[in-house]
Amino acid sequence: MKNIYSLAILLFLIGFSRQVVAQDDAAELAKKLANPIASLISVPFQNNTDYGIGELKGTRNTLNFQPVIPISINENLNMITRVVLPIVSQYNITGRGEQQGGLGDAVVSAFFSPTNSKKLTWGVGPALLVPIGTNDFLTTKKFGMGPTAVALKQMNGWTVGGLINQIWSVAGAEERPDISQMFIQPFFAYNWKSGAGIGANMEITQNWKSSTTTIWLNPTVSAVTSLGKQKASFGLGPRLNLAAPEGGKADWGWRAVFVLLFPK
Structure with missing residues (x-):
């Protein structure tokens, strides 16, 4: 039943993206979103949503709440600023019949990023791991920090780039193992003038x-549209x-993305 539901959403999105009325700023919003x-x-x-995890063939659903807020330091x-807050529900991961x-x-x-990057857009700064997990299996119980950086190039509808961070634990529960973890995310996207993209x-x-x-590959199709006066994106x-x-x-597994957009 879940497979049928996922397929129905995919077919709806593909059909919906073809019917989106072109907006003057759809291409620009899609470019910024990439x-x-x-x-x-x-x-x-x-x-x-991921299926068939481990020997027990468990299931995990993770809803990531990811607000992005730019702040102008000077001209x-x-x-x-970016926050990734996961809301997790999992079954048959830690033991047969167990759920968290x-x-x-x-x-x-x-x-921190220059406002007028011409050839290459880039930014560097700190990344913090904040142990706010509400279940022992969903938290490291460690506060961590380290550097993060992103770089990308955009031209002719294409966006190609990558993001990286490295986090080390610096405080937290002594009974939990220390953390030294690197995250790398290469990405690419192509967007049409309608706001649709792959x-x-x-x-x-x-x-x-x-x-x-751990390595995941996540291909997506997407569309930028208007819900009344609210700009939004689906993927x-x-x-x-x-x-x-x-x-x-x-x-x-499969990924679905809904983004509320607030252009200036």
């Missing part, structure tokens, strides 16, 4: 303490788990 450090206030809701410099749900730990980033990213997480690597696509720690790989 740029993680654009001067655009956005509130994304990214839902990831030459912006600070773009609640908030996971949040990652808060701030990118793209993909890879999410690579390297845990240096346990010497394990949908499969999730492919290319690598995972032993016993933790998923068979398949």
Whole structure:
């Protein structure tokens, strides 16, 4: 039933993107949305559902609340703040018949970026791991920090770039293992003037303490439209788990994204 529901959403999105009335600013909004450090206030809701995880064939649903707020420091410099707050529900992951749900730990980033980047758009700053998870299985119980950076180039409808951060734990519960973890996200997208687009990213997480690597490939189709006066974007696509720690790989998954846009 869930598979039928996912397919129905995909077909609806593809059909909907073809019927979107072209807006004068649709292409510009799509271009900014493809740029993680654009001067655009956005509130994304990214839902990831993964099936067949591990030996128990568990299921995990993660709704990431990801507000992005740019702040003008001066005429030459912006600070773009990003928050990733996961809301997790999982079954048959920690044990047969066991279920957990609640908030996971949040990652808060701030990118300092030049306002007039001509050839290459880039930003650097700090990333913080905030242990606000509400379940012992969904939190590290460690406060962490480290550097983050993003760089991208946009031309002729294309966006190509990558994001990286490295976080080390600096405080928290002594009984929990220390954290040294790198996250790498290469991405690309192509957007038409209508605001419709295709793209993909890879999410690579390297845990240096346990010497394990997790890799997801996320291709998506997307569309920018108006809901009344509210600008918004929709996206949908499969999730492919290319690598995972032993016993933790998923068979398949899907991603749906809804973004509220607040252009200046």
